Amino acid sequence: MTKRRAFILIEGHRSGPLYAQAAQRLGLYPITLSSDPSRHGYIAAEGLHAICIDTSNLDALIHECSQLHAIHGIAGITGGLDSVYLTVAKLCRHFGLPGPAPFPIEQCYDKFSQRQLLAQAGIPVPAHRIATSAADIESSAAEIGLPVILKPAAGSGSWGVRLCRNVDELAEHTNHLLEGGHLWRSPPRVLVEEFAQGPQYYSDIMGNEVIEICAIDFGPLPHFVVRQVICPALLTTDQHKKISDLSLDCLRAIGLGWGPANIEFRWTKRGPVVIEVNPRLSGVPDPQLIHLACGVDLITEHTKLAIGHEWNLRKTRSQTAAARMLVADRDGVLNWIHGVANATELPGIKEVKIFVTPNTVIVRKGDDRDFMGYVIAASPNPAQSEEILRRAVELIAWSITPDSIA
Incomplete structure (x- = not known):
């Protein structure tokens, strides 16, 4: 029997099970390296090596991977979290x-560096400033003009991101970011940014090919918590071309082009404006939506690329997939x-996933940590998918009792 080579996943997160399954389908032995494997429930549930x-x-990761390589032979290394993807790149190198x-x-x-590179390449981005103190934030907001968005210069999942519509909200969120409300891994640097208004979209890219463009709806401001995603987005031919062309311009400006990327846009009065370039796949349920909509399994194709195999990005179907996030x-x-x-049994429902269990303490943060789960539907057209999704979500209910701990 041929020994299976190892496929190393640095941290698991919610896409971890999909990567482990893809690795197993490709005849590999998935191993997760994590600072706390117990956080990733699927590892124990599926009896995976962690x-x-x-x-x-x-240095510790290099030492551990060297030992694993001597035992198993490492076929590839990847990770789904922003916090580890640079480390993944260094390990691969x-x-x-x-x-x-x-x-x-x-x-x-x-x-901030990302926006500077994009702006230098002539790519439209929101007006922005970098700030390291309350005085910097106040003066930057005055220069740009309220409303503005305050966000950490490094981070993901909308952690620490808030729309500030007046001076009181600006002062409140400044205090939150600078006075202990936000966990910084390095000295605080805050991006003060123009609020680019309009529908939001993102493009999913593999290599230099735009696979799909999706539409995002958010919950109530001032936070940016994703409520619903539709794939593909309803766009005119001209809108689709502009977003696709701009996506590839972003890759060239930053020097990307290997593997997955995800680029967020707002369609404003001046056309598409780039909100963020992410040099990795979006987290779940995005890969499932892409697979349902066009037949491309981004997780599997990324895994193939990471082990040096040829990928297949050919689209094999055309339908609309939609996801609704369940938010506390x-x-x-x-x-x-x-x-x-009951929701799972509805025709057209492809997945219902719940992240939380009874007795979980719920403390809303105004970011992706507020997700309690999601529902995915797919059908031949957008209206049908949204109707299926609406019916399914109406069947799901929960009870949260106020608690002094929360």
Whole structure:
């Protein structure tokens, strides 16, 4: 029997099960390196191999991967989190494995540097300033003009991101970011940014090919918590071309082009404006939506690329997939969630996923940590998919009791 080579996943997150399954389908042995494997429930549930290690320590990871390589032979290394993707790039470079170039990843994850590179290339981005103090934030907001968005210069999942519509909200969120409300991995640097208004879209890219463009709806401001995603977005031919062309312009400006990327836009009065370039796949449920909509399995094709195999990006179907995020409506203790089985049985529902269990303490953060789960529907057209999704979501209910701990 041929020994299976190892496929290393640095941290698991919600896409972890999909990568593990893809690796197994390709005849590989998935191993997750995580600072806390117990956070990733699928590892124990599916009996997967995990190693507890400080994933912020590159030297420790190199040592561990060297030992694993001696035992199993490492076919590839990847990860789904922004916080580890630069480390993934460095590990791939160290072991001579296929992977993204580290420097463009580093440029991408400094949101200010990213915007500078895009602006220098003539790509439309929101007006922006970098600030390191309350006085800097106040003067930058005055220069740009309210409303503005304040966000950490490094981060993901809308952590610490808020729309500030007046001076009181600006002062409140400034205090939150600078006075201990936000966890910084480095000295605080805050991006003060124009609020580009209009419908939001994102493009999913593999290599230099735009696979699909999706539409995003958010929950109530001032936060940016995703409520619903439609794939593909309803765009005119001209809109689709402009977003696709601009996506590839972004890759060239930053020096990307290996593997996956995800680029967010707002369609404003002056056309598409780039909000963010992410040099990795979007998290779930985005890969499932792409697969349902056009037949391209981004997780599997990324895994193939990471082990040096030829990928297949050919589209094999054309339908509309939609996802609704289940978001907590209050803080407290989750008592129960009902209706999941009934929702799952509806024709057209492809997946219902719940992240939380009874007795979980719910503390809303105004970002992707507020997600309690999601529902995915697919059908031949957008209206039908949205109707299926609406019916399914109406069947799901939960009870959250206010609690002093929360």
